[in-house]
Amino acid sequence: xxxxxxxxxxxxxxxxxxxxxxxxxxxxxxxxxxxxxxxxxxxxxxxxxxxxxxxxxxxxxxxxxxxxxxxxxxxxxxxxxxxxxxxxxxxxxxxxxxxxxxxxxxxxxxxxxxxxxxxxxxxxxxxxxxxxxxxxxxxxxxxxxxxxxxxxxxxxxxxxxxxxxxxxxxxxxxxxxxxxxxxxxxxxxxxxxxxxxxxxxxxxxxxxxxxxxxxxxxxxxxxxxxxxxxxxxxxxxxxxxxxxxxxxxxxxxxxxxxxxxxxxxxxxxxxxxxxxxxxxxxxxxxxxxxxxxxxxxxxxxxxxxxxxxxxxxxxxxxxxxxxxxxxxxxxxxxxxxxxxxxxxxxxxxxxxxxxxxxxxxxxxxxxxxxxxxxxxxxxxxxxxxxxxxxxxxxxxxxxxxxxxxxxxxxxxxxxxxxxxxxxxxxxxxxxxxxxxxxxxxxxxxxxxxxxxxxxxxxxxxxxxxxxxxxxxxxxxxxxxxxxxxxxxxxxxxxxxxxxxxxxxxxxxxxxxxxxxxxxxxxxxx
Amino acid sequence: xxxxxxxxxxxxxxxxxxxxxxxxxxxxxxxxxxxxxxxxxxxxxxxxxxxxxxxxxxxxxxxxxxxxxxxxxxxxxxxxxxxxxxxxxxxxxxxxxxxxxxxxxxxxxxxxxxxxxxxxxxxxxxxxxxx
Numbered sequence: 001x002x003x004x005x006x007x008x009x010x011x012x013x014x015x016x017x018x019x020x021x022x023x024x025x026x027x028x029x030x031x032x033x034x035x036x037x038x039x040x041x042x043x044x045x046x047x048x049x050x051x052x053x054x055x056x057x058x059x060x061x062x063x064x065x066x067x068x069x070x071x072x073x074x075x076x077x078x079x080x081x082x083x084x085x086x087x088x089x090x091x092x093x094x095x096x097x098x099x100x101x102x103x104x105x106x107x108x109x110x111x112x113x114x115x116x117x118x119x120x121x122x123x124x125x126x127x128x129x130x131x132x133x134x135x136x137x138x139x140x141x142x143x144x145x146x147x148x149x150x151x152x153x154x155x156x157x158x159x160x161x162x163x164x165x166x167x168x169x170x171x172x173x174x175x176x177x178x179x180x181x182x183x184x185x186x187x188x189x190x191x192x193x194x195x196x197x198x199x200x201x202x203x204x205x206x207x208x209x210x211x212x213x214x215x216x217x218x219x220x221x222x223x224x225x226x227x228x229x230x231x232x233x234x235x236x237x238x239x240x241x242x243x244x245x246x247x248x249x250x251x252x253x254x255x256x257x258x259x260x261x262x263x264x265x266x267x268x269x270x271x272x273x274x275x276x277x278x279x280x281x282x283x284x285x286x287x288x289x290x291x292x293x294x295x296x297x298x299x300x301x302x303x304x305x306x307x308x309x310x311x312x313x314x315x316x317x318x319x320x321x322x323x324x325x326x327x328x329x330x331x332x333x334x335x336x337x338x339x340x341x342x343x344x345x346x347x348x349x350x351x352x353x354x355x356x357x358x359x360x361x362x363x364x365x366x367x368x369x370x371x372x373x374x375x376x377x378x379x380x381x382x383x384x385x386x387x388x389x390x391x392x393x394x395x396x397x398x399x400x401x402x403x404x405x406x407x408x409x410x411x412x413x414x415x416x417x418x419x420x421x422x423x424x425x426x427x428x429x430x431x432x433x434x435x436x437x438x439x440x441x442x443x444x445x446x447x448x449x450x451x452x453x454x455x456x457x458x459x460x461x462x463x464x465x466x467x468x469x470x471x472x473x474x475x476x477x478x479x480x481x482x483x484x485x486x487x488x489x490x491x492x493x494x495x496x497x498x499x500x501x502x503x504x505x506x507x508x509x510x511x512x513x514x515x516x517x518x519x520x521x522x523x524x525x
Numbered sequence: 526x527x528x529x530x531x532x533x534x535x536x537x538x539x540x541x542x543x544x545x546x547x548x549x550x551x552x553x554x555x556x557x558x559x560x561x562x563x564x565x566x567x568x569x570x571x572x573x574x575x576x577x578x579x580x581x582x583x584x585x586x587x588x589x590x591x592x593x594x595x596x597x598x599x600x601x602x603x604x605x606x607x608x609x610x611x612x613x614x615x616x617x618x619x620x621x622x623x624x625x626x627x628x629x630x631x632x633x634x635x636x637x638x639x640x641x642x643x644x645x646x647x648x649x650x651x652x653x654x655x656x
Contacts, residue, residue, distance in 0.1 A: 149627075265636060322572060325635075345575065352571070422631060425638030430626035437636045 002176050004048075005187035010212040016042035016182070018517060019204060019218035021189045021233070023047075024080020025503055026489040026510040027224035028167045028175070029125055033514035035178040039521055042216060043181065044206060046188040047076035049168065051083075054209055058188060058396050059229070061403035065450075070403060073457035074226050078185060079168025081226070081457065087164030088290075088501040089126055090157065091119045091133055091508070093307060095297040096380070096498035102304035103412075105255065105383040106496050109467045109476035118508035118515075125507055126161040127170070129287045133157045135278070141291065144278035146431055152423045154296040156309040156499070160288040187214075190400050192221070192237035192245055194483065201486045207398050220517060224489040224510070227256070227459025231389040231492060232403040234463065234473075234480075246463070246473045246480040253389035255461040256407050257381050257497040261454040264310055264421050264442065267434040268372035275433045276373070280312040292378075293427075294499065295420050303423075306416040308379035309499045310424055316372040323353025372434065375424075377417045378499045382410055389462050409450045418442040458502050462492040478513045489513050570650065577651030579634045580644040590652050593645050597621070618642055 008014070018034060020027045023045030034041045047055050059071035075081050092112065099107030120131045135142045135155045145155060175183050184206070191205035193215075201221045206214045223230050231253040235244035246252055269276070281290050292311035300307060326346035333340040340346055350357055387407035394402045418438055425436035441449045466472020469481035474493050480486040489510040491502045581588050587596060595602045598617065625631060625640035632644045639647070 152629075322575075345578075349575070422629075422633070422638055426626050426629050426631060429638070429640065430623060436638050438633060438638060440636045443633060443636070 001178070001181070002172065002183045002185065005044075005184050005206065005208050005212060005214070006210065008184070008212070008214060010214065012214040014042065014214055014216045016040045016216065016218045017521070018042070018220045018222065019044065019216050020222045020224055020489075021204065022080065022224035022226065022229075022490075023078045023168070023183065023185075024224060024226060025082050025125075025167050026506050027222070028079065028171050029122075029507045029510040030222055030224065030489055030514045030517070031175060031178075031181055031183070032125070032171060033511060034518065035174070035181055037180065037518055037521070039180065041178075041181045042218070043175070043183045044187040044189055044204075044216070045076075045078050045183065045185050047078065048185045049078055049172070051075060051077050052186075054397070055186065055188075058398065058400075060396065061228070061232075061405065062392050062394075063405045065405075065408060067453065068455050068457075070228060070405065073455075073459070074228070077168060078172065078183070079166050079170075082165060082167040082503070085161075085164050085503060086456075087126075087161035089123075089128055089159050089161055089504040090500035091115070092498040092500050092505055093297075095300060096307055096496055096500075100301070102301070103306060103382060103496065105385070105471075108495050109465055109472075115505070115508050115512065118511045119504060121511050122504050122507035123159075125165070125167075125511075126504065127165045128159050128161055132159065135291060138284055138289065140284060141278050141282065141289070144274075145291070146275065146278075146427070146433065148293070148296075148427055149430070150296050151298050151302075152296060153293050153299065153427050156292045156294040158290040158292075158501070160290070162288050188398060189225075189233065190236070190398050191239070192223075192233065192486070194237075194240055194245065196240065198240040198245060199482060200484050209397055218485075220485045220487065220521075222487045222489050222513065222517070227462060227491045228389055228403050228405065230488055230490045231462035232391065232401075235389075235391050236400050245486070246483060248482060249470050251385075251464070251471075251473050253462050254385040254387070255383040255464050255495070256387040256389055256405065257383055257458075257460040257494065258407075258455050259458045259497065259499065259501075260377070260379055260381065260409055260413060260417075261456060262377050262379070262417055262442065262449070263313075263439050264375040264377040264417055265437045265439040266316065266372055266374045267424075267428060267436045268316070269370070269434045271432045271434070273370050275431070276312065293420075293424050295416075295423055299423055303419050305419045306380035306382065306412060307499050308377055308416050308420045310375050310377050310417075310420055312373040313376035314374045315370040316374065323350040323357040326350050326353075327357060375421070375436075377420065378501075379413065379417050379420075380497055380499050381413045383461060383464065383496055384410060387461070409446065409453065411446055414442055414446055414449045456501075458491070458497070460491040460494040460497045460502055463488050463490070464495045465493045466495060477516050478509065487513055487517070570654075573647045573650040574654045576634050576637065576639065576644065577647035577649065580632065580639075580648045581651060583632070583634070584648075587645070587648060588652070590649060593649050593652070597642060597645050618646060 017039035018041045020043040031043045055076050061070040094112035097108040097111050123131050135145050187206045189204050190207050193203045203215045203217045234252045237245045279291050292309040294309040326349040329340050390404050391401035392404035421438045428434040463473035465474050474488050478487050491506050621642040622640045625642050630641045631638050
């Protein structure tokens with residue numbers, strides 16, 4: 001059933017077997033799995049069925065990079081951020097789970113094969129077709145793909161939830177009908193309460209913006225609040241330990257990750273444009289997919305780089321302009337308070353190419369055959385303990401400390417994209433398909449590159465998974481180390497992030513956790 | 526031939542002109558690491574010279590036609606060059622160019638990922654132009 005928190009008497013004490021905090025993709029996935037199980041389930045969602053701006057303000061916080069607002073990247077309503085997502089789905093690659101000696105803090109305690117059955121099940125929740133993330137799974141596509149050197153590149157694929165499954169409306173009716181599930185809307189969890197040893201959660205505190213307050217007791221608690229709020233809630237639950245719950249080793253909030261989407265450069269075709277017809281977005285048998293390039297595992301190891309993908313990002317249908325390029329160089333140098341080297345030759349190029357420079361300046365694209373493509377990267381970043389979520393001194397309307405996010409991208413994050421572009425250039429050159437130009441910001445310093453990066457709200461890390469409590473907040477079952485009945489279902493548990501959009505992995509991990517909770521309940525643990 | 530001083534004055538004047546034009550304002554309004562579409566290491570001689578000059582700035586030790594020829598053709602340099610047989614030379618360079626791609630022997634000039642062979646051919650153009 002669905003209910004409003006406002007309809008419950010304030011100061012109530014509620015009981016359930018399993019309490020899920022957060023009604024986004026992870027929380028709903030677990031709740032669905034527990035429908036008809038031999039237990040009672042309560043799902044607490046901070047928002048309602050639609051967005052409320054006052055509730056949404058609870059997400060406000062500080063991002064020290066100042067390139068996105070925290071409250072603009074997550075949404076408090078039933079279904080969470082699936083109410084606005086783009087439907088991009090891809091699993092992590094097998095190598096993403098491995099310990100790579102060239103990637104600091106890499107390695108999951110579970111493998112791709114461990115998660116594969118749950119990925120397959122996650123497809124259904126996202127209303128995707130059959131699990132098919134290899135180009136060979138799509139014969140009509142495979143015959144058009146390039147014969148890449150596996151020592152350098154491989155194909156990367158996405159399937160699209162279309163229209164993107166909004167988990168609230170999609171599963172509302174099912175949850176409404178479930179006899180053992182109670183969904184409480186507009187119920188914000190503000191505190192996790194434990195026994196004096198902080199070894200077991202006894203209850204959680206629930207509040208709303210109108211002063212109502214309640215306590216929920218349960219035998220198991222699942223925090224499914226997303227990549228930032230999960231850490232925030234653990235840190236804010238500091239009545240027993242001042243550093244928060246699960247934070248004995250100062251790990252909660254650390255290793256925050258996001259996927260940078262840099263402009264990687266461009267390519268110009270030298271061969272038949274049809275040779276790239278398999279790449280980009282395609283519709284096959286009613287399904288939407290996308291295919292891109294990325295470094296093979298062998299290349300990642302040889303070049304000691306992270307995982308990434310490079311995709312076509314819009315065709316170029318006009319003649320290229322070297323004069324415009326020189327103008328860009330002059331402009332960038334002036335931004336840095338300098339003049340470019342060879343200023344005279346840059347000016348000569350501008351003047352020699354004045355017609356095309358004017359065309360570029362006015363963003364006028366000729367209608368004509370495709371001559372090339374812009375390229376965009378979607379890339380993994382290093383899990384860095386200095387990239388962290390902490391509590392700020394500011395408080396929200398429920399008197400909870402707001403989140404503060406201190407983070408940045410680093411050298412390996414940048415050089416990964418540059419190296420992948422070079423591999424792509426070598427392969428497209430060898431196959432006489434296209435010539436590649438790298439965005440020169442990727443070849444410079446980290447600071448210039450990191451300015452103006454695009455982000456898509458892929459918040460990961462903060463409660464990373466590791467078998468050793470000194471190196472992770474949750475164990476391989478997503479249970480918070482040292483606390484017997486507290487679990488996390490969120491991208492916050494990702495130890496590394498690959499290049500793939502996180503939603504499918506979030507759901508797969510949630511389904512795996514649901515199975516674990518069910519089996520432990522059945523075993524009477 | 527104009528003097529260095531006059532070239533400097535001319536550059537300043539041209540730059541002022543460039544900054545005053547509307548496309549310059551459009552440029553500064555663009556996202557910082559968005560760039561215009563790439564140009565191509567084309568058959569255009571001036572582009573080749575431009576790229577070749579940049580290669581020679583990175584590798585000043587190759588700033589002679591004989592050195593570049595040796596780097597391109599190795600021990601066969603003398604016999605191949607004496608042949609003065611354009612198709613044979615072209616075939617040799619093309620083979621080396623493709624091999625560079627396979628082996629990852631590339632250089633980045635002006636953002637372009639060029640094979641080393643290709644860059645050396647451009648460098649030859651630059652040396653030729655300067656002489």
